[in-house]
Amino acid sequence: MAADRYIAVTGGVGGAKLALGLVQLLSPEEISFVVNTGDDFEHLGLHISPDIDTLVYTLAGQSNTDVGWGRRGETWQFMQALKQFGGETWFNLGDLDLAMHVERTQRLRRGASLTDVTRELANALGVQYEILPMSDAPVRTMIVTANGELAFQHYFVRDRCAPAVTGFRFDGADTATPTSLIEQRLDGSLAGVIICPSNPFVSVDPILAIPGMRERLQRAGVPIVAVSPIVAGTAIKGPTAKMMTELRIPNDAIAVARHYRGLVSGFVLDTQDAALEPAVAALGIATVVTQTVMLTLGDRQQLAADVLRFMRRLKSSND
Amino acid sequence: MAADRYIAVTGGVGGAKLALGLVQLLSPEEISFVVNTGDDFEHLGLHISPDIDTLVYTLAGQSNTDVGWGRRGETWQFMQALKQFGGETWFNLGDLDLAMHVERTQRLRRGASLTDVTRELANALGVQYEILPMSDAPVRTMIVTANGELAFQHYFVRDRCAPAVTGFRFDGADTATPTSLIEQRLDGSLAGVIICPSNPFVSVDPILAIPGMRERLQRAGVPIVAVSPIVAGTAIKGPTAKMMTELRIPNDAIAVARHYRGLVSGFVLDTQDAALEPAVAALGIATVVTQTVMLTLGDRQQLAADVLRFMRRLKSSND
Numbered sequence: 001m002a003a004d005r006y007i008a009v010t011g012g013v014g015g016a017k018l019a020l021g022l023v024q025l026l027s028p029e030e031i032s033f034v035v036n037t038g039d040d041f042e043h044l045g046l047h048i049s050p051d052i053d054t055l056v057y058t059l060a061g062q063s064n065t066d067v068g069w070g071r072r073g074e075t076w077q078f079m080q081a082l083k084q085f086g087g088e089t090w091f092n093l094g095d096l097d098l099a100m101h102v103e104r105t106q107r108l109r110r111g112a113s114l115t116d117v118t119r120e121l122a123n124a125l126g127v128q129y130e131i132l133p134m135s136d137a138p139v140r141t142m143i144v145t146a147n148g149e150l151a152f153q154h155y156f157v158r159d160r161c162a163p164a165v166t167g168f169r170f171d172g173a174d175t176a177t178p179t180s181l182i183e184q185r186l187d188g189s190l191a192g193v194i195i196c197p198s199n200p201f202v203s204v205d206p207i208l209a210i211p212g213m214r215e216r217l218q219r220a221g222v223p224i225v226a227v228s229p230i231v232a233g234t235a236i237k238g239p240t241a242k243m244m245t246e247l248r249i250p251n252d253a254i255a256v257a258r259h260y261r262g263l264v265s266g267f268v269l270d271t272q273d274a275a276l277e278p279a280v281a282a283l284g285i286a287t288v289v290t291q292t293v294m295l296t297l298g299d300r301q302q303l304a305a306d307v308l309r310f311m312r313r314l315k316s317s318n319d
Numbered sequence: 320m321a322a323d324r325y326i327a328v329t330g331g332v333g334g335a336k337l338a339l340g341l342v343q344l345l346s347p348e349e350i351s352f353v354v355n356t357g358d359d360f361e362h363l364g365l366h367i368s369p370d371i372d373t374l375v376y377t378l379a380g381q382s383n384t385d386v387g388w389g390r391r392g393e394t395w396q397f398m399q400a401l402k403q404f405g406g407e408t409w410f411n412l413g414d415l416d417l418a419m420h421v422e423r424t425q426r427l428r429r430g431a432s433l434t435d436v437t438r439e440l441a442n443a444l445g446v447q448y449e450i451l452p453m454s455d456a457p458v459r460t461m462i463v464t465a466n467g468e469l470a471f472q473h474y475f476v477r478d479r480c481a482p483a484v485t486g487f488r489f490d491g492a493d494t495a496t497p498t499s500l501i502e503q504r505l506d507g508s509l510a511g512v513i514i515c516p517s518n519p520f521v522s523v524d525p526i527l528a529i530p531g532m533r534e535r536l537q538r539a540g541v542p543i544v545a546v547s548p549i550v551a552g553t554a555i556k557g558p559t560a561k562m563m564t565e566l567r568i569p570n571d572a573i574a575v576a577r578h579y580r581g582l583v584s585g586f587v588l589d590t591q592d593a594a595l596e597p598a599v600a601a602l603g604i605a606t607v608v609t610q611t612v613m614l615t616l617g618d619r620q621q622l623a624a625d626v627l628r629f630m631r632r633l634k635s636s637n638d
Contacts, residue, residue: 045424046364078415078418086416095396098417100400120404
């Protein structure tokens with residue numbers, strides 16, 4: 001029988017930080033990452049998978065810590081030349097990063113699945129951990145605003161999250177399916193599920209929108225623990241708090257816990273939000289309070305250890 | 320009525336050298352360049368037009384004189400990353416150069432013609448001269464060898480011209496047509512045609528293989544002058560001499576003149592080949608002997624001046 005294996009559900013930079021902590025403690029046989037592809041898009045004829053790439057680069061030790069996204073040692077010659085030609089330059093594509101997109105696009109065109117291509121490209125950078133796209137079928141997160149819908153990257157990068165959000169739509173989700181590899185990971189050997197501190201609305205919800213995904217997670221009968229991406233009323237990274245305000249949801253960790261109610265059995269609060277613990281507990285969700293702000297590699301590893309300890313505690317109290 | 324206008328027929332690096340000389344002497348209203356697209360190819364999902372790009376970069380003052388091809392100030396980050404991924408690295412694509420291919424491919428996919436895209440991208444680099452792809456329809460030069468056919472770039476770059484050539488096939492040429500802009504340039508205002516010192520078999524012949532092209536040139540009733548790409552039995556650049564040996568054609572300028580017999584009225588020989596003048600003249604082709612080896616910009620301009628003077632002489636002797 002296969003060893004118990006965790007699944008971590010993750011989006012972009014915030015989730016990848018915890019993922020890096022988790023791989024310090026778990027072997028490739030002990031954890032798989034299920035990654036949002038709702039912000040994938042076609043740009044300049046290339047298939048770009050921002051969240052997959054963030055995780056691959058992070059686990060490969062190749063993430064660009066100077067700018068907070070993209071690849072280490074990146075250069076921008078291509079972008080400069082593209083600008084001369086009047087090309088679309090609102091989405092920055094580094095010279096190194098381009099190779100990922102060009103090679104991925106090539107392999108997809110030749111008929112490989114996104115799951116296979118992701119494994120091959122991650123392996124090429126030395127990453128042995130399973131990085132599983134949430135689906136091999138295209139799902140595209142659409143940001144609903146008062147002025148109509150925006151494709152995610154148009155909202156996020158081109159328009160810098162300026163438009164006020166009124167809702168979300170996951171185009172293609174209704175006909176997408178979890179991959180067979182994800183189904184396999186959700187079988188009897190599943191030890192627990194970690195929902196990384198990613199944006200609940202545009203990083204985690206697209207994954208949960210794949211038909212059957214939420215139900216399979218719930219039926220697995222294992223601890224499901226979410227780490228709050230909101231700390232002291234603000235998002236560590238990205239537009240989560242801004243979105244919550246626009247959606248007229250209180251922008252605090254309680255609201256995030258409420259968002260995940262019915263799915264998660266545990267919720268991790270930052271020490272700055274210790275006072276919110278009773279309110280989360282009142283939702284019927286177990287809590288743990290610890291430092292969730294991850295500045296150093298040590299912070300990442302400590303949070304990962306706290307999360308895993310919390311999950312084991314929840315599991316033993318279930319048994 | 321439009322001013323008289325020359326056409327220069329050209330392939331890659333050798334032709335672009337003379338082109339650079341010609342633009343020192345003629346305004347954008349006085350010359351158009353008709354360029355081989357037989358060595359265009361699809362690579363990594365990109366439409367690459369090597370001869371067009373060589374001419375664009377050359378006329379833009381952007382050619383990479385260090386390596387003899389590609390773009391000035393080029394870097395190779397993309398290629399290094401592509402290699403890590405196990406991508407196809409036999410064709411070098413610089414970071415700057417990539418922008419040309421990505422943007423061209425995008426615009427072609429959106430329905431623009433290669434003629435339009437070439438004009439737009441050349442203009443973006445400050446080139447006002449007309450650079451006309453020989454056709455907007457795909458024509459692909461196939462190198463016939465004892466072991467079967469090779470796509471041109473596979474022969475030229477990947478296999479470094481190693482396979483022995485037995486012939487050529489211009490795939491798609493039978494259904495291609497000259498562009499309307501080329502037809503327009505071949506009308507009554509045509510002053511003369513210069514066949515640049517490009518490879519006769521794989522740079523110039525693909526152009527002449529477009530149905531109607533050779534006939535239109537012949538019927539134009541203007542001087543057509545070729546500059547020999549073979550000097551003292553060797554090619555200044557590329558596999559021309561090697562191909563001639565393999566095709567059992569003497570690799571000298573006489574054989575090039577013979578190749579163009581029936582099309583050209585004049586032929587430019589290098590001073591090193593002055594002794595061949597009577598043999599070319601015996602083919603019924605007027606000759607001029609000058610320095611055709613172009614090392615400096617001055618050399619390019621001098622050869623261009625000699626060619627234009629020769630054409631005016633041929634024209635007045637026709638009149």
